[in-house]
Amino acid sequence: MSTSLEQMLDFARQIAYEAGQITLQYFQRGVTVERKVDESPVTIADRAAERHLRAMIQAAYPDHAVLGEEDGLSGSEHATYRWVLDPIDGTKSFVRGVPLYGVLIGLLREGEPVLGVIHLPALAETVAAAQGLGCFWNNQPCRVSSISTLRESLVVGTTAHDYERYAKEAAFQRILARAALFRTWGDCYGYVLVATGRAEVALDPAMNVWDAAALLPILTEAGGTYTDWQGTPTIYNHEGIGSNKHVLPELLALISGEEQV
Template sequence: MARTADEFARAAGKVAMGYFGTRIEVETKADDTPVTIADREAESLLRAEIRRRYPDHGIVGEEHGEVLPGASVRWILDPIDGTKSFVHGVPLWGVLIGIEVEDEPVAGVVHLPALGETVTAAKGLGCRWNGEPCSVSSENRLDRSLVLTTDESVFHGHAGEAGWRALAAAARITRSWGDCYGHVLVATGRAQVMVDPILASWDAAPLLTILTEAGGCFTDVSGEPTIHGGSGVSSNPGLHPQVLKLLAGDP
């Protein structure tokens, strides 16, 4: 199914690219996050393709809710992860698809159409970046690591603020190359750590499979390997315990 998910993500990316870089109306949802016609049309296409190919599979997406919630196979969709970047013409956004079987993540795709990058993984079959095998960095020292987050301001007043400051101080360099792009950079070995203190299930849906198959780690900030923990940390096995310890405020 990973190959099919890749196909669907590319099709949704074409829909979104039709709006990228144009003047587009932005609405604000009840949770204070932005949404556009591009988000809705891309998710509608994904849902139509899934229903056509797999009518007995469940679907949950950021924009259109859930169907067949009791299905053994569930597709989790974020048609445009990084809508704020999208509406400002910044190419660091992507189409996210994760697949669960009996509540276990088994496949994931992050397609970055504006950058021409796609990362795809299936459980037990490895991770591929634009069709070639990829893996996380082997760097195990934070003082030689690139550490990312989506937006440092999210930590302000957050329970994890002190932990983030400690992690940033220990890192060689920090950058706010956020949303799915940061996790892709870790999975492909170009960055060492990505931290999202707030992360919805559809934002995390492909990441556990992708990072695991790339030889890395993806957990919530408490260290649980889950896409439903409300937060996300991507890194490699040598760094992950160090990162979690600092985020927990334990120097």
């Protein structure tokens, strides 16, 4: 199969949808929850969706590597392309019957994120992007908002507590005090809101690479940014901020303490 980004994006959209349909078979059905070593939840839906994604990728691109949250790395560590999968981003929402969860597919080329898909099965929404091709929300072009100040901004976050565990509590409180509105519409859904112009900032004090790989190309192609809390565009620093770009300097000044509320 072709390795053009456009064709790989179409492929990723399709398999994200298929994996999402698998998750819906278990959604709001009282699925059994297990605990991983780190105490995070996992269900049969996570595992079944990831197995499907892996099988489809390995059949279409046998020379590509695959890294998934549930089953780790398969294929060569030195492969040019590596698919990065989170079959259910927002498992805690999923197990409570809340529809704000998504299937995440990212693609790295020589370690650089170049393609991302977020499919929200229970909401029937998909946001997809690839480097140089733009960002699309349900197949229509989408952009971040043009709001330029935090005092006008909607800030969303996966959590409203535990920032002190990551030495971010003071920065978080400064952001809260400045923002027009804060809501805990988190996990991948928060970044979908930023990419589609419905929120200005999404915050996560802790991230894994499978949480982040799809986000950087999506937000960049939508005209925004995905960075760590120091403003570096990376998926590897175990933390994340999505923004509409316009409010990022103000946000970073608050985080560093250079600017006070």
